[in-house]
Amino acid sequence: MTDDATASAIEFRSTMTVELVKHSASDADVVFAARVSTKGESSLDDVEADATGASGLINYLMRDRHGSPFEHNSMTFFVSAPIFVFREFMRHRIASYNEESGRYRELRPIFYVPGPDRRLVQQGKPGAYEFVEGTPEQFALVDSLVRQSCTQAYGAYQQMLAAGVAREVARVVLPVTTYSTMYVTMNARALMNFLSLRTKRDNSRNPSYPQREIELVADAMELEWAALMPLTHAAFEAHGRVAP
Numbered sequence: 001m002t003d004d005a006t007a008s009a010i011e012f013r014s015t016m017t018v019e020l021v022k023h024s025a026s027d028a029d030v031v032f033a034a035r036v037s038t039k040g041e042s043s044l045d046d047v048e049a050d051a052t053g054a055s056g057l058i059n060y061l062m063r064d065r066h067g068s069p070f071e072h073n074s075m076t077f078f079v080s081a082p083i084f085v086f087r088e089f090m091r092h093r094i095a096s097y098n099e100e101s102g103r104y105r106e107l108r109p110i111f112y113v114p115g116p117d118r119r120l121v122q123q124g125k126p127g128a129y130e131f132v133e134g135t136p137e138q139f140a141l142v143d144s145l146v147r148q149s150c151t152q153a154y155g156a157y158q159q160m161l162a163a164g165v166a167r168e169v170a171r172v173v174l175p176v177t178t179y180s181t182m183y184v185t186m187n188a189r190a191l192m193n194f195l196s197l198r199t200k201r202d203n204s205r206n207p208s209y210p211q212r213e214i215e216l217v218a219d220a221m222e223l224e225w226a227a228l229m230p231l232t233h234a235a236f237e238a239h240g241r242v243a244p
Contacts, residue, residue: 007151011108013179014115016213017080018220020228025073025188027231030058033069055231062235067244070189070232075225077184081217082112084176088214092197094190099182102171106161110179111150114142118212131212150175188229192236192243195222205240 031054061069079089090097100107114120120134120142134142153173160170186194198210198218210218226233236242 007155009109010151010154011110012113012147012150013110014113014118016085016216016220017078018217018224019078020075020224021078021183022076023074023228025075025225025228027054027058027229029073030054030061030069030188030229030232033072034061034066055234058231059235059238062232062239062244065242065244067189070192070244071187073187073229074185075187075191075228077221077224078181079184079217080179080181082177082213083180085211085214085217086180086182087176088198088211089184089217092190092194094193095184095186097182097184100180102174103166103168106167107157107171107174107178107180109150109154111146111154111175112177112179112213113146113150114139129209146177150177188225188232189243191221191225192241194218195236196241196243199241201241203237203241205242 034057060066079086086099116139119131120138121132122129123132124130153175156173157170160173161167195218196204196206197208198214199222200208200210200215222233
């Protein structure tokens with residue numbers, strides 16, 4: 001059972017939060033890391049290289065997939081998203097993650113519910129499918145049942161906590177649509193690998209078909225990265241969005 005107070009505290013969202021909280025990342029980082037191979041310690045003097053020269057070098061590295069110069073930088077993002085998005089995120093083992101813990105804090109009653117622009121119907125078979133718009137009736141059904149299920153689950157969670165059950169036990173009733181938060185830190189090469197798999201673009205050399213919810217997170221991360229490293233991002237785009 002869920003009392004009125006618990007039900008009124010529950011929040012439903014259909015958006016993701018991505019914030020760049022810390023970074024040490026610029027196109028110049030790629031330039032000096034690459035030029036150490038020919039200039040040694042004096043390569044640091046090239047960090048103020050003209051844009052044309054830097055662009056040409058970065059394009060060469062991207063085209064021929066010389067990847068290590070793209071690793072000498074760092075970006076830390078704060079992400080708030082449903083737990084099922086984080087589970088997909090953590091398949092990428094070339095990043096560092098720290099997520100909030102349901103053992104050590106009471107989880108907040110914030111749940112993801114698909115918005116009206118979320119395509120609901122899958123057509124085709126695995127490896128060759130697409131998602132299309134659902135009917136108003138399907139959307140109403142999804143919206144109603146997600147809200148009902150989450151409200152009931154959070155009521156059970158609160159009931160166990162009130163009875164003195166440990167948080168790490170009580171949380172087992174909560175669905176993966178529950179929002180969590182984490183910090184994720186990665187370099188540009190790792191981010192390009194992530195973006196190549198978690199965004200769908202017409203100019204991708206290797207097409208990807210990500211789940212829409214993680215693509216929303218990836219899109220927001222890409223915008224932040226593109227502002228920090230515009231030459232690197234442009235080269236990534238120009239060469240088919242393939243991680244070097």
